[in-house]
Amino acid sequence: MAILVTGGAGYIGAHVVRALERAGLDSVVVDDLSSGHRDFVRPEVPFIDLSILDTKGLVEQLSRHRIDAVIHLAGFKYAGVSVERPVHTWQQNVGGTLSLLEAMAELGIGAIVFSSSAAVYGTTDIDLVTEDTPTGPESPYGESKLVGEWMIRDQAVATGLRHTSLRYFNVVGSGEPDLYDSSPHNLFPLVIRALSRGERPRINGTDYPTPDGTCVRDYVHVADLAEAHVTAVRRLLDGDELEPVYNLGSGDGVSVRQIMQAVATATGVDFEPEEADRRPGDPARIVASGERATRDLDWKMRHTLDDMVASAWRARPGDATA
Template structure:
């Protein structure tokens, strides 16, 4: 059993690759290293460096592994352009990286008989939903090219399944945080946790955008899940597909409970040992007051439940951020 992880040199992808290895499943990684890091790829894992947009490269990788001693039995597809806000300014780039790449991947899978795919989707497919508790039945209405490409990716895979019998599911992430190893940190310039960690390391004051929302403490409430739990969900889904067990088209990876931004800040100060009072800035347009996701369907079908606490998320993420700051790279 060998699974290909696209984007496997990224923050989430490298955690997924490590989780597969820990489960005794051989892993191959494709990554163009545009945002991933070769050093994030676990030891002993082959890194096929190149872009999924390059069809000749993708076809070559799949052809070589199809004739190897360990042919691919499935794909976890995480590679893509992931910055929702920036995607509004770069829609064509976003569609090329996320849709053209997925078409090339699906074609190569079909041509070489790879039967299963777990797709990395996103809460961005729901857009600025009025639903305070998001289930898989919540209406999809993406508000950025990034969110649109994730939804179209789900459609592409589902259509290919109708045409070819492809086994598939999509996992919709909400806020992925923390680290399972100090060797891998979240390097995003947009995510809350690395922004706060970076500010604390630089002696700056972290910021809260808006404190007059209709929530208990006035700040936005979000659903946070540890990256190790997200990685475990991919392994669980892959095992189900390998066993021929049908899964739904999409599952939310949610905790069912929310944490406010102010609660995050208070916990950050406690866990890091760096006291601070966050600066409060005006609310950003389009930020919903509360989004919390139900993980009940994933628990029912994939046997998945988040296992880490908020303190786990912060302490592990902080340890990885400190390790990264002392890394020669």
């Protein structure tokens, strides 16, 4: 039995591969390294340098490695940039998922866990987002993730494909000393890079209607997220019925200022963050419930905010710029 992990050389994907290994499950990674890192994948794990847009290549490789199920994380993940590059975003995310589903259908591979996004909800004034909260994506990235869910759902109706989609917000921390978030846009790596360069991290907006005036967001540890993906794929392989979507939420948000304070504590660097104006479109609070995932996927917040920050700091690359 082997599980294909698309995007398995990326920050989240590499953690999923390590979690599969701990669970005693064999994995195969396909990644075109457009944002992933080859050294995130251990030598003993089969690695395929391939774009998932290459349907013919996917069919050949999935057949060669006798794939039984797929965890699909590959995609263009930058919501803000997707507004500037909508065609590229749709091509990579919608086209890539379509190509993957075509290859799976040709080979009769009957189970998929889709890494979706809480970006499908858009801006909402609901205190706690659930799976029943209406979707309203506000970027091509969020739209592409929602369309991906729809395509998988429709394929399931047509072929009996077993599936579930996992929606989550901000993934942080590190579960392995050699795996780190190299995103040029995410808060944690931005703060770490700034401190490593002797600069002051920035808070965008301090006048929101929140307890300390800064945005409140849902942060989850990457290792906890990876375990949920593994539980989901195992249940699908066992023939269990899962909900079509799950929120992997904390149920309790953290403010940007709280993160800055936790970073100062974890790093021992005493700093006062730079304060800037709000960014357009940033809602005051977005937090999701994870109750449904707790019920079906053993979803738990096993790491505290201090754990998240400390692990991210320990795993930072040497120059904090990679």
